[in-house]
Amino acid sequence: MTDLQAARFTEVFNRNRATLALFSKCATKDELHIVRDAFFLGMASQLCPNEYESIRENLITDASAFDAIASSINTDKGLETTVTAARASPHWLDLVTALHSVSDSVGSDLDSLWNTLEKGRLEWMGAVTSAHPLKVILKEALSKDKNKTEKDEVDMKMVYIYALSLSIESLANESEAWRKVVRMENKANPLQNYNGDLWDPRKEEWRPLDIGVQEAAERGGSSFQAVWDA
Numbered sequence: 001m002t003d004l005q006a007a008r009f010t011e012v013f014n015r016n017r018a019t020l021a022l023f024s025k026c027a028t029k030d031e032l033h034i035v036r037d038a039f040f041l042g043m044a045s046q047l048c049p050n051e052y053e054s055i056r057e058n059l060i061t062d063a064s065a066f067d068a069i070a071s072s073i074n075t076d077k078g079l080e081t082t083v084t085a086a087r088a089s090p091h092w093l094d095l096v097t098a099l100h101s102v103s104d105s106v107g108s109d110l111d112s113l114w115n116t117l118e119k120g121r122l123e124w125m126g127a128v129t130s131a132h133p134l135k136v137i138l139k140e141a142l143s144k145d146k147n148k149t150e151k152d153e154v155d156m157k158m159v160y161i162y163a164l165s166l167s168i169e170s171l172a173n174e175s176e177a178w179r180k181v182v183r184m185e186n187k188a189n190p191l192q193n194y195n196g197d198l199w200d201p202r203k204e205e206w207r208p209l210d211i212g213v214q215e216a217a218e219r220g221g222s223s224f225q226a227v228w229d230a
Contacts, residue, residue: 006106009106015042020035023221024220025221027125029118032121037083037087050098051099054089054094059085062089068084124217134191138156138160160228162179164227165178171212174209177209178206
């Protein structure tokens with residue numbers, strides 16, 4: 001590896017950050033893998049020109065692939081269609097292998113990078129999905145309360161944060177500690193025998209739970225406020 005090779009890899013990586021960032025829009029593992037492979041294609045187009053050109057030629061000469069890609073241009077299926085066609089090319093494995101060889105030569109682990117993003121996104125989406133029914137209840141209660149205050153919304157957000165934490169494995173200890181603080185009998189139902197006086201964000205047990213959920217949101221390409229507002 002030379003400094004020039006490392007600089008070139010970094011330059012190409014930075015050019016493809018926008019594609020990589022699309023992971024934050026994914027709702028399923030299949031969608032995540034579309035983004036991953038689109039990122040690989042983008043990187044390979046500049047780092048592995050021979051393998052990329054083989055796939056490009058195949059997509060042009062394969063009538064069905066060409067027609068599918070052409071008809072999907074400027075649609076929300078454009079990226080998925082292009083990636084699906086590229087994967088079907090007999091040269092796809094060669095391209096992925098070549099790209100990983102280049103990555104390895106400059107000391108970069110693309111798979112590890114991607115797996116971190118994928119794990120963070122799937123964990124966060126799982127937490128959001130699991131806590132969604134409770135969020136609906138909380139927000140409906142707020143919308144019907146004509147006398148609600150800013151504190152009322154803070155209280156409801158705390159309950160939602162706790163519910164999200166239940167699906168985040170690394171926060172198992174923090175969520176259990178908070179359950180004990182607020183004397184919650186059923187950890188899956190924080191509204192049962194809810195005592196607002198006990199849900200005090202100034203208590204030392206709250207901060208690690210709050211920060212942990214915020215960090216999980218960031219790993220998932222989102223934020224707590226974004227999912228609360230959704």
